[in-house]
Amino acid sequence: MNVRQKPERTRLSAEDWEDAALSLIAEQGVGALAVEALARQLGVTKGSFYWHFRTREALLQAALERWEQYGEREIISQIEAIPDPRERLPELFRRVAHELQPHRVYAALLKALDHPLVVPVMARVSKRRTEFLHTAYSEAGMEANEALNRARLTYAAYVGFLQLNFTLGLPRLNHEEFDAYVEHMIATLIPA
C-alpha cells in the first residue's frame, strides 16, 4: 500500500476542483457533474465547494475555460514546425490518431451540445481547428475553396469517428485495423 494514494493535499484550490471536474466529465459526461459526487471523490463535502464556487454552473464554466486554454496548443505548434507543408497533414493525422486522453473530454462535450455553456466553447474550438486544417490544406497546394470544404470534411470525419468508435465503441477496431483505417483516411483525404 502506498503511503499517499492521492496527493492528500489537506486544502483544495479552485483549480483542483476544475481538474477533477474535467476528468469526471471525460469519464462520465457533463451530465454527471454533480457537486456532492465531486466532493466525495475529492474527500471533502459541499461546504468546500461552495466556498470556491458560487454555483455548479460556475464550476462548469471555469472547467471549460481551463480546457479551452490548455487544449491543443502543443500539437498545433509541433505540426507547424514541420518544414515541408505537404508532410504536415499526414503527420497530423497520425499524431492525433495515436492520442487518446485529449479526445475523451472533447467526445464528452460533443454529447453535451444541448448545454448553453458548452456550445460556444465547442464552437470556438471546432472553428479554430477547422481553420487550421484549412490553411494546412492550402499550404499543401490545394485551391482555396476546395481546401475549405476538405477541411470541413476532414474535421467532420474526425468528430464522427470519435462518436462512433470512441463513445459508441462500434466496430471496435484492433490496432492493425485502426492503423489501416488511418492510412486510408490519409490516402483519400490528403492530395498526393
Add this chain to the structure above:
Amino acid sequence: MNVRQKPERTRLSAEDWEDAALSLIAEQGVGALAVEALARQLGVTKGSFYWHFRTREALLQAALERWEQYGEREIISQIEAIPDPRERLPELFRRVAHELQPHRVYAALLKALDHPLVVPVMARVSKRRTEFLHTAYSEAGMEANEALNRARLTYAAYVGFLQLNFTLGLPRLNHEEFDAYVEHMIATLIPA
C-alpha cells in the same frame, strides 16, 4: 381558427406517447424526456401515462424501437432500385443531404450515447448503415478492404457533419455553400 387544431383525440394510445416522445427527443434531446412535460404537451396528466407505460424508461425503450423500425426503410430501398451501381452512392449522398427531419432524432440520440438504452439501438443502426455503404462501395467497383474503410470514413463524415452543423450550427452554411460541400464530398469520397 381551425376547428381541430390538434387531432383532439380524446383518448390516447401508447403509440401517441411514443410519437410525442420521439418529436420531443428530436427537439430537445433525450434528457428532456419527462413524463409530466410530455403529458402537458399532449393535454393530459401523468395518470394517463402510467396507464400506458410502466415507467419512463419503458417509454424511451418503446420510442427507440419504434424509431428503429420505421427508420430508413424507404431510402435504402429507393437507392437499391437504381440499376447502375455506380450511380447509387452519389444519389444517396444528395438524397440524404436534402433530408432534414430524419436527422434530428439521430443527432439527438448521438448526444445520448451515455444512456444504456440508446447505445445498442445506435450501434445496430450505425452498423446497418455502414454495411450498406460497404456493399455500395463494393458494387461500385471498389476493392473489398478499401470499401470497408471508405464506408467507415463516409459514415463518420456524416455523423460528424450532423454534430458540427446541425447541433452546433457551426459554419451555418447557406444553400449554395452546402450544395458545394456535398459535391465536394461526392468528389473526394466516391471513386470516379
Add this chain to the structure above:
DNA sequence: TTGATTCCATACGCATGAGTATGGAATGCT
C-alpha cells in the same frame, strides 16, 4: 500567542421529477 482569514463540515431548506393510490369519467359490450 492571538486575532484574522481561509477553508471545510454539518444540518438545513427547497425545487424537481418519478412513481403510487385511488376515484371518476368515457367507452364498449350485452
Add this chain to the structure above:
DNA sequence: AGCATTCCATACTCATGCGTATGGAATCAA
C-alpha cells in the same frame, strides 16, 4: 339501460441534488 373495461385526473410519497446558514478547524500574520 346497465355493467365492465378502458382511460385519465387528483393528490399524494419519496428520492435526488442544488444551494444556504452557520459554526468550527486550519493556517497565516502580527
